[in-house]
Amino acid sequence: MSLHPPATRSKESLPDGLVVFVKRECPTCELVAPVLRELAKGSALTVYSQDDPGFPEDLEVGDDTSLEASWRNEIEAVPTLLRVEGGVEQERAIGWHRGEWEALSGRSGLGPGLPELRPGCGSLSVDPEFATKLELQFGDSKLVSRRIELARLEDEIEAMYDRGWSDGLPLVPPTEQRVIAMLEGTTRSPDEIVADIPPDLVPCTVEKVAINAVMAGCRPEYLPVVLAAVEAACTDTFNMHGLLATTMSSGPVMIVNGPIRKRLGMNSEMNALGQGHRANATIGRALQLVVRNVGGGRPGEVDRAVFGHPGKLGFCIAENEEDSPWPSLASDLGAEPGKDMVTLFPGEGPRTIVDQLSREPESLARSLAETLRGIYHPKAIIAFDAILIVGPEHARVFREAGWSKDQLEARLHELCQIPSEDLVRGAGGMAEGMPQKAPVETLPKFRPDGIHIMHCGGFAGLFSVVIPGWVGGDIGSTITMKEIGS
């Protein structure tokens, strides 16, 4: 028996006395029907039946097939017996428990011949099939977004294209019911501001993120990842504004670490960067839709990319931590073990490195470095960071040789030192380059913390992948991590 928590739902006052919620299809309710008839004889008893107003027989029964009374009184199981005074619930007993029912009703000797206790059944008002519909029907909607009524002859998918909301692919219509269901995925209030979204710097609520997550095709449990990604994107360090506006190809790349990858069914193995997995595909898409729709960042307008790349539809990677020889990317960036984290990197399309013959770590490191040295232009130095995804078969080479991630990273930096004379304008017959030779022998391709190593991909194939970054550091964008909340 419990004292009822403070009411959160508006309700009409209940009749004084005893109030019970039942349904015919619940065996425990059938079991207690004689008890209810007994209680009705000496007490004021009001019965609400969720599925059949003819049950229990021989009693006056309130019809709650609309489930409104059940929903308003937050009934989670049937039978639930309430004691009401002055229209206000004083206490409730859930399921059949003789002692509790006797204490609550002030009657003794209830249900002779019945077992001492019997758990109830789930209330129809919390059945997943009905719960969001009831919230929509009877709840005081907290959603404040403009309602857009589609004309009778408008196709809803076409209508969303016409309004400019789509990234080019069809969207899931964000009905109020779907948005309410999406908001069940977070404990955050719909009106909480998540971030100011560039380029228009519009304050974006949890509700707006949820609407765009619905459109992207997310399930409610993905929402916390999308919220954390929006927060990370809109920091000064990540600089979503500049990344959007640049003429370069890059866009936000998300990397998810922590147990949540498994809970959401994210793919970190075969085709890890590819199509075919709902969580990977829709979480990345949701972030881009928030930037497009809330921030007003559209291609051809503030998005000035010359080429862009297919991952700008959404680019969300889960790291395979379990099979990695090394700590995770999130761990490298300072995350505590076991935490769910999302990391944003300003990246362009992935480029595969094929080395099928190296069985020694030094040889393989040289292959990886050769591709890293070439990103953007062999003479482009220090400006751009990169993610290096070491695939499982390449990772095995380093594991068997006992190379730590730090060791590989340090060696890559050494191998990415480029002779200064190769970097000047005209060198190699290319006009591109530095105005004059630097007064040092070599210059580094990357900033000291500009190579980020992680692990995912299928288990057959001696490949790795480089994702080149955009302008790194304070004048551009820096890899940015946020904890995924609830």
Place this chain on the structure above:
Amino acid sequence: MSTNGDARVILDPTGERSVDKREKAARLASLDGTTVGLLDISKPRGDIFLDRLANEFESRGATIKRYKKPTFTKPAPFDLRQQIASECAAVVEALAD
């Protein structure tokens, strides 16, 4: 049970910024005696373009004030925008490469 989960009503996913027309700032009748700001956004060679503009404006009687954003990848800092607005009658922002 009934439901009013009507797929014909959907929620606006945008920032709901009003698209009502905004009035343009009043145009200058003449450059004579005005102060014109030239904002360099820190793109390479933006200064070359602005130098030429400065000559043109000065030959028409305007006084020039020069400003520079820390980086072209981010919006101009609020204080800089305020400073330009308080010191100039007009501003030209240069993009170059």
